[in-house]
Amino acid sequence: MTQIKPLPHIAQTKPYVPGGKLAGATGPVIMLASNENPFGPSPKAIEAMKAVAGDVHVYPDPEYRALRETIAEAAGIADASRVVVSAGSDEIIHLLTQSYAGPGDEILFTEHAFSMYRVSALSHGATPVTVPETDLTAGVNAILGAVSERTKILFLANPNNPTGTMMPVEALKQLQDALPPHVLFVVDGAYAEYVGPDYEAQIRDLVDRKANTVMMRTFSKIHGLAALRLGWAYMPEEIAATYQRIRGPFNVNGLAVAAGMASIRDADFLTKSRDHNSEWRTRMTEALNAMGLPTPQSDANFILPDFGTAERASGANDFLKARSILVRAVGGYGLPSRLRITVGSAEDNQAVLAALSDFTASH
Ligand SMILES: Cc1ncc(COP(=O)(O)O)c(C=O)c1O
Known part of the structure; x- marks a missing residue:
């Protein structure tokens, strides 16, 4: 032993x-168990991976400039320096938790929230706090009622997995306005594309409304690239700088870079x-x-x-x-x-x- x-x-x-x-x-x-895209990846993403397959002996660009700029352009984000990329959006959950919460701190999420929030809180010594839902849906007042001096992060997937329910954007704004400034509000848009482009733009704009909000996204669902492990987030400048400080220098692989760029352009x-x-x-x-x-x-x-x-x-x-x-x-x-x-x-x-x-x- x-x-x-x-x-x-x-x-x-x-x-x-x-x-x-x-x-x-x-x-x-x-x-039908993992919310994958039944069409597979975009044919353009497959072509893009084939085109770089012979180059995988070379490390990717550690700043991921082209990928971040392509994501920013597709998402209507003016400042690509505030877009960060990750090995699956799970990595963003972990790195935000690692950066902002530890023993004695609380991490909030709702009753039937995506379970990685709990795993991440526990694995960093923080205390997970679960907020009751009504009719399988998160509510502003219930969440605010659970916020304390110790709350460091609120994770909210909208739409949520596994309920499929979502809060209206107006409710997200109310929540954002009422949250104390010491709470980081993470809007997880893993399924945002299924709601539609208007909604994607609305949650993007939440990040610019207040300095406490991050929007995270994944290439695992509608993009059909789950096996490549690629995620991204749009963040306030200081939070992006913190993220860049602690992520691995080559946390996204070269095939994922090529496929992600091709996929996000394939409207x-x-x-x-x-x-x-x-x-x-x-x-x-x-x-x-x-x-x-x-x-x-x-x-x-x-x-x-x-x-x-x-x-x-x-x-x-x-x-x-x-x-x-x-x-x-x-x-x-x-x-x-x-x-x-x-x-x-x-x-x-x-x-x-x-x-x-x-x-x-x-x-
Ligand atoms: C709400 C939510 N967030 C994040 C993820 C993580 O996805 P990935 O790490 O593949 O980007 C998932 C995957 O199921 C999810 O349902």
Whole structure:
């Protein structure tokens, strides 16, 4: 047994549980568990990666100037020096937590928030504080009621994962105005593209309204580049400078740089992905409601039907697995009677609906 022991707060941190793979599956598996883009990456991103594949023996530009400028241009951001890039947006969650919170500090998020906020708080010795939601949705007053002198960061995914719900932009502004200046407000826009370009611009503009706000984004969802691990954020100048001080000098790999630049310029691919998602999200929500599985409106690329009890949700999950369909159990998010289903290809969506129709007819 080794004498080398991690810090107590590291030893107590429970790791993130990923969507995973279907154990023992022999044939093709329908993957609707991790909110990935059913179209895959943009063909332009694939071309861009091929074009630089022979150059990966060379370190990337440590300042990532071209990538940051391309992101800034696509997002309508005037000052690219305030755009930072990361190895997946998970890295931004970690680096902000590392920079601004430690033992004795509190990190706020809501009841069914993305679970990396908790993992990150615990792994830096900070105290996670969970705010109750109403009808699976975060609310301004509840959040403000939980803020204390010790609160250092508020993480809010909007739309949220796994609920798919979101707060209106007016509520985000109210929250931003009412938060004390010692609280960093992190708006996580991992699913913002599914709401649409107007909304993307509105959360971008929040960053310029007050010096306490960061907007973070990912290339893992609508861009279909999850395996490359690429994220970015728009920050006030001083926060960006802090971030640049502690990130790894080459935290984003060269293939991700090439693919990210090509993808964010491929407006047609993004529109096609968003339109497909909107159409199927509505069709799936209506079909599940009609089957007697209450499914709230989602603004993201997944839906969250309610099976009534934890046992029935677990039974449905097993039933789907037996048909090689993988969705996400969300008991770990305090939602044991629900399953999270990613909006997939037309064929995969039809398959999961047909399977759940059979399940509800017999269970
Ligand atoms: C709300 C939210 N934020 C951040 C992430 C992290 O994404 P990535 O690290 O792949 O950029 C996810 C991934 O599921 C998410 O749902």
